[in-house]
Amino acid sequence: MNQSGAKRRGWRRLFRRGPWENAATVLIAAGVCMLMQPYWMPLYTYSFAVILTGTVGFIIVSHFPE
Numbered sequence: 606m607n608q609s610g611a612k613r614r615g616w617r618r619l620f621r622r623g624p625w626e627n628a629a630t631v632l633i634a635a636g637v638c639m640l641m642q643p644y645w646m647p648l649y650t651y652s653f654a655v656i657l658t659g660t661v662g663f664i665i666v667s668h669f670p671e
Contacts, residue, residue, distance in 0.1 A: 617670060625666040632659030 636656030639648040 620669050622669040629663035
């Protein structure tokens with residue numbers, strides 16, 4: 606087997622859809638929890654950025670191979 610084939614397989618293993626989709630979903634859920642908590646203002650302040658990052662990440666990750 607040549608080096609490029611092994612390298613290509615390594616990239617496919619790293620960029621599988623399942624784990625990255627789960628991470629993006631957890632990020633979105635964390636942003637929603639940050640938005641709904643009433644105690645600490647910095648969490649509320651950054652909640653929209655966290656939700657937006659998770660949403661954009663989910664859109665990008667949905668194009669990864671399974």
